[in-house]
Every structure is written in structure tokens, then in C-alpha cells.
Amino acid sequence: MTETVTDPVTFALVGYGGGARYFHAPIIEGAVGARLGFVVTTNPERAALARAEHEGVRVVASMAEAAAAGARAVAISTPAATHTALTDEAIALGLPVVCDKPFALDAASAGRTIEAARAAGVLLSPYQNRRWDSDLLTVRRVLADGELGDVVRFESAFERWDPTDPPAAGGGLLRDFGAHLVDQALHLFGPARSVSAQARGADGAETDFRLQLEHVGGVRTELSGSWKQSLPAPRFRLTGTRGTFVLDSPIDVQEEVLLSGRTPLSEGAAWGAEPRSRWGALALAGGTVRRVPSEPGRWPDFYTAFAAAVRGEGPVPVDPWDAFGTCVVVDAARASIADREVVHLKD
Structure with a gap:
């Protein structure tokens, strides 16, 4: 945990329910070369909780607002039925994106999202931390x-x-x-x-x-x-x-x-x-x-590797086509x- 990176990647975490709060936010903060800069939520109680638990993190209402304020990547941890739409939104914004499992509700949806990321040249990885x-x-x-x-x-x-x-x-x-x-x-x-x-x-x-x-x-x-x-x-x-x-x-x-x-x-x-x-x-x-x-x-290794990929220093930690295969x-x-x-x- 003592290693530092001169150009850490600032993440916006989309959602702040149990998954985001326990399995993403502290893992991003513990990953070499990554930092949690934003939480995206419109829920007042979750916004207050995010501010209380992560000093210096800015709570915003949208991925677009986070991107305009300096987010370089997003991590999506929201209800499963919203994963495809939110991942597609991040791709349209040009933001490298981590999507929690299940990556999509079916293989056809997964394939369309992966092809959209490929066409846009946007990094994409499913959060298979396990x-x-x-x-x-x-x-x-x-x-x-x-x-x-x-x-x-x-x-x-x-x-x-x-x-x-x-x-x-x-x-x-x-x-x-x-x-x-x-x-x-x-x-x-x-x-x-x-x-x-x-x-x-x-x-x-x-x-x-x-x-x-x-x-x-x-x-x-x-x-x-x-x-x-x-x-x-x-x-x-x-x-x-x-x-x-x-x-x-x-x-x-x-x-x-x-x-x-x-x-x-x-x-x-x-x-x-x-x-x-x-x-x-x-x-x-x-x-x-x-x-x-x-x-x-070593769950933090996922975000360490994804941040390195954003900096152009290696591949994403989990190939998105692996998520398609799972679907x-x-x-x-x-x-x-x-x-x-x-x-x-x-x-």
C-alpha cells in the first residue's frame, strides 16, 4: 500500500448503495494509482453518507457533471437492470468504465455494449473482483x-x-x-x-x-x-x-x-x-x-490494473468479452x- 503513482486516475462512482459503499469505494481508495473523486447519486441520504465517509469526495448528479469536473473513469454500481443503459451512457461520454456484475441481463445486451465500446475506443471492464x-x-x-x-x-x-x-x-x-x-x-x-x-x-x-x-x-x-x-x-x-x-x-x-x-x-x-x-x-x-x-x-488489484490501463500502461483487468461468455x-x-x-x- 506504500507504492504511489504520480498520475492517479480519478474515478466517479455511480451509485452509493451497499455494493458501491462496501465493495467499490474503499477498494478504489486502496488501489495504487486510483483515487475516488466523485460519487454520482441524486439520493439525498446516500449523498450525505458518501460525504461523511469519504472526505474530499464530491457528490454530483450525473456522469456528465463528473466528467466536466475532471473524472477520468467511472465505476457503475447500481441495480442490475440499469447497468446496460448507464454503461452505454459512459461510453457515449468517452469515459473508461467499470461495470459491476451482472454486466448485463442477457448476452445480446452485453454484446451490443461491448461493440459500442470497441467502436468508440473506450476502455471497458466487468467488475469480476472475485x-x-x-x-x-x-x-x-x-x-x-x-x-x-x-x-x-x-x-x-x-x-x-x-x-x-x-x-x-x-x-x-x-x-x-x-x-x-x-x-x-x-x-x-x-x-x-x-x-x-x-x-x-x-x-x-x-x-x-x-x-x-x-x-x-x-x-x-x-x-x-x-x-x-x-x-x-x-x-x-x-x-x-x-x-x-x-x-x-x-x-x-x-x-x-x-x-x-x-x-x-x-x-x-x-x-x-x-x-x-x-x-x-x-x-x-x-x-x-x-x-x-x-x-x-487482492481485490484492489482490479482497480490498480484498470487505472494503469487508463494511463495506457497495460490491458484492462478483465476482458469485456469474458462477461459476454458468462452471460x-x-x-x-x-x-x-x-x-x-x-x-x-x-x-
Whole structure:
């Protein structure tokens, strides 16, 4: 956190609900080469909260006003149904844009927005911050070490208990939780050739879902998202020809810390560190079992990389076409639920 950049990118954060307040604002402020300069909201209570929590941040009513006042990029964290229109507005203003998940409500909308950004020469990246979760970074290291042999099955669960109904602002649990779970699976194992899915609850109002993906490379993935699960499944189970890796912790430590009011700036070098009690276990075929130290979570790396891209120093952290691929799988899952059939995807 001590590294500095002489030309930090000033972001305007669009929205100041729970997602913007906890998962964007403090992450932007903790990212090297980025600064939070503006919050865009017309809600008086949220405007007052933003001013109270971020000294020096200017609250404005529109992206255009933020751009005129010096914003160099925007981050959109608003209800899911508004993502496409607001992202398109940012592109029309020529502002590099980060859009929270779900990037769009369907693949067709995602594709149109990505093509609009390409035609305008505007940088665009979906906020898939959970590629920098402690647990996923640990899984990537375990895969790279090769002790599991050839991976045959990947199980990933994002389950929790909440007595309320899932918020409508997320676009439905499959689009909301599913955007992270599907993105992680495709990021690890490449594109899927088939999708099968089941859900409880109507489209856009699911309380839980399950997806089965067969990846082009042969790995089979099982994804589970639940809003009302009192005994969550392990976050990850990775099975190979020579062993299995299991990580039980249902929630990344960064989420816990942010919701408690601590931030990357307040935590410094301790940011993202998982306690030993939450490390995963690696069991090899000969009966050997050992704990595997968790990688530190690094959500600020997303905004560090995006700010660098704005300065012309590298690519965006997540390719927008990855969000299109995720939307394709989620659309297929919705079709599979409706028709009770396996959906086969084209190349």
C-alpha cells in the first residue's frame, strides 16, 4: 500500500448503495494509482453518507457533471437492470468504465455494449473482483503446482443463509451469484460446451440454483448458489486423478472485513490474509492430507490494473468479452431451467 503513482486516475462512482459503499469505494481508495473523486447519486441520504465517509469526495448528479469536473473513469454500481443503459451512457461520454456484475441481463445486451465500446475506443471492464478472492487465488496456485494430476471435476458453491428474500436489484440470484461462479469456472477451465441447470423460484426471483457445465477441455463443473442454505457446502472442491483439494470457508475474508468497516487503507499489509483455521486441505491418493496456506485476497488489484490501463500502461483487468461468455452460460442455464433440458453451446 506504500507504492504511489504520480498520475492517479480519478474515478466517479455511480451509485452509493451497499455494493458501491462496501465493495467499490474503499477498494478504489486502496488501489495504487486510483483515487475516488466523485460519487454520482441524486439520493439525498446516500449523498450525505458518501460525504461523511469519504472526505474530499464530491457528490454530483450525473456522469456528465463528473466528467466536466475532471473524472477520468467511472465505476457503475447500481441495480442490475440499469447497468446496460448507464454503461452505454459512459461510453457515449468517452469515459473508461467499470461495470459491476451482472454486466448485463442477457448476452445480446452485453454484446451490443461491448461493440459500442470497441467502436468508440473506450476502455471497458466487468467488475469480476472475485478473481482476486483469496480462495480462488489459492485454487489457481494448487492447479499450477500440479499435485492433483489431471483435473476432472470442479465444485463451487456460493451459499449463505438470509431470512429475507434476495434483493430484486441483483437481477435474480442466477444472474447475481451466478455471474461470479460462472466467471470463475470459465476463467479456470475455459469455455463450456454444454449447460444444465435447476432452480427453486421464478426466473429473476430464485432462492437457489445449480448448474452443471461440461468444459470444452473435458473438466466438469458443478456450481451452486443459495440464499437460504443454513449449512453451506464447501466453497471449492477440486478433484483430480491424483487427489482432491477442499476449501470450506464460505465467504472471502475481504468481504467480512469490508462489511465490518475496515478497508485496505486501514489494514495495510494485513489486507486479505486468511487465518490458518480457514486454510484448505489437500488429500493425495496415497492417504497424505495436509493444510494448504491461503493466498492473500487482492481485490484492489482490479482497480490498480484498470487505472494503469487508463494511463495506457497495460490491458484492462478483465476482458469485456469474458462477461459476454458468462452471460451466454447464464442465458443457457435459464433456458435449461425453463425447458428441463441440457443446452449445447456453439463454439
